[in-house]
Amino acid sequence: MALVEMLMPKMGESIIEGTVLKWLKNIGDRIEEDESVLEVATDKVDTEIPALEAGILREILAHEGEVVAVGKAIAIIDTAGSSNEPETLTTPNQVVPPPPTPAPVSEPVSAPTSAVTSTSTATEGRFYSPLVMNIARQENIPMAELDQVPGTGLEGRVTKKDIFAYLENRNSAETNSSINTAPAATPTQPVMQAPATEKPTPANSKPSASVSGTNEIIEMDRMRKMIAQRMVDSKRISPHVTSFVEADVTNLVNWRNKMKDAYKKREGENLTFTPIFLEAVAKAIRDFPMINVSVEGDTIIKKRDINIGLAVALPTGNLIVPVIKNADQMNLNGLTKKVNDLANRARINKLSPDDLSDGTYTISNVGSFGNIMGTPIINQPQVAILALGAIKKKPAVIETPEGDLIGIRHFMFLSHSYDHRVVDGSLGGMFVKRVADYLEGFDINTII
Numbered sequence: 001m002a003l004v005e006m007l008m009p010k011m012g013e014s015i016i017e018g019t020v021l022k023w024l025k026n027i028g029d030r031i032e033e034d035e036s037v038l039e040v041a042t043d044k045v046d047t048e049i050p051a052l053e054a055g056i057l058r059e060i061l062a063h064e065g066e067v068v069a070v071g072k073a074i075a076i077i078d079t080a081g082s083s084n085e086p087e088t089l090t091t092p093n094q095v096v097p098p099p100p101t102p103a104p105v106s107e108p109v110s111a112p113t114s115a116v117t118s119t120s121t122a123t124e125g126r127f128y129s130p131l132v133m134n135i136a137r138q139e140n141i142p143m144a145e146l147d148q149v150p151g152t153g154l155e156g157r158v159t160k161k162d163i164f165a166y167l168e169n170r171n172s173a174e175t176n177s178s179i180n181t182a183p184a185a186t187p188t189q190p191v192m193q194a195p196a197t198e199k200p201t202p203a204n205s206k207p208s209a210s211v212s213g214t215n216e217i218i219e220m221d222r223m224r225k226m227i228a229q230r231m232v233d234s235k236r237i238s239p240h241v242t243s244f245v246e247a248d249v250t251n252l253v254n255w256r257n258k259m260k261d262a263y264k265k266r267e268g269e270n271l272t273f274t275p276i277f278l279e280a281v282a283k284a285i286r287d288f289p290m291i292n293v294s295v296e297g298d299t300i301i302k303k304r305d306i307n308i309g310l311a312v313a314l315p316t317g318n319l320i321v322p323v324i325k326n327a328d329q330m331n332l333n334g335l336t337k338k339v340n341d342l343a344n345r346a347r348i349n350k351l352s353p354d355d356l357s358d359g360t361y362t363i364s365n366v367g368s369f370g371n372i373m374g375t376p377i378i379n380q381p382q383v384a385i386l387a388l389g390a391i392k393k394k395p396a397v398i399e400t401p402e403g404d405l406i407g408i409r410h411f412m413f414l415s416h417s418y419d420h421r422v423v424d425g426s427l428g429g430m431f432v433k434r435v436a437d438y439l440e441g442f443d444i445n446t447i448i
Helices: 130-138 160-180 191-198 222-237 250-267 274-287 332-347 425-440
Strands: 003-007 017-023 036-041 046-050 055-060 067-069 073-078 240-248 293-296 299-302 308-310 361-364 384-388 392-400 403-419
Touching: 036 073, 130 160, 240 425, 250 332, 250 403, 274 308, 274 332, 274 361, 274 425, 308 332, 384 425, 403 425
Parallel strands: 308 361, 361 384
Antiparallel strands: 003 073, 017 036, 017 067, 036 046, 055 073, 240 403, 293 299, 384 403, 392 403
């Protein structure tokens, strides 16, 4: 038989690891080439991973909930096998099916009180993943105690979340017990030593999140934790500077109002302002290519492709940034279709890793939330990001050949944050002004 390792694939720029969420195939199942084998979560997206080779799934090397580095083996596929061959390559670390109940051994009755061993064994048929076993071993949880931990996973298995919740309750109970049962000093014990030896030290104990019980404690989900870490890292890496420009976008507002109904009827899709903004940004990047760079140490990497990321709000409240590849090579109709496709798939969690990779610049439409401006945080390793504010009507001075007039115009603010290590105020300011110029000069006779 020909055995091939299935590796954790690279799923986008700056992604170095993924978490196995669920295996879609069992050991012994036949897998076709490009057929989905498992679901993997990264800091950007949850996605299904296809097999690069057809064959029989012989061994699972990465368990559900396990974090695996990019390039590490996660499964073994027999490319020359058949489903009728005996499964001689299975190992104790397989997730499906669970290992059989181990045979009784002649251990003393007191054996369960020892710490959990390193192997992923089961007691009375219950299976524990290596990750859970490792946590239990580090926390000195005996097997008899581990058997009492309630599990919320498949078939009642204990997940990482379950054991962490148990540990938190266990530590709290131990702390309360030590406070309530601290022994008093005996007559033979010096009085001055009692406070030092018997008084509990709560320095390392976790403080209570709520004393009155009126506060709701919400644990961050995986994506929110990743977003939080990336935002902190970005502010630490890049000295942020933000420039602001106000643009008169009356022409493009009037044009869209005239075209949107006909476009909806013809294409079955909405015509929004976002593709127009993307087109203006792509043109400005061509004019100022040093905005389209990244930094590695003391080296500036100038990108040839103009791949613009678009921040999209998810129903969960989190943000995700799909990327429009080669945005400067698309016309307005192409940009409209691409934006609608990515936004729709983002909201139903159907984006692929490729949809989120290789971005070179990002825009965020804060105006969709009614905000007139913002100071966005750079999406590393990029060096700039543009926030687009809400479009508002304002009285303005209109210059005409016959003289100045007062009229009602549509205005919006553009907020440009950039990495001051490599983008100075002149470049950052001129770039956002050029974007505003393209928006103000939008041709009302444009055909889409």
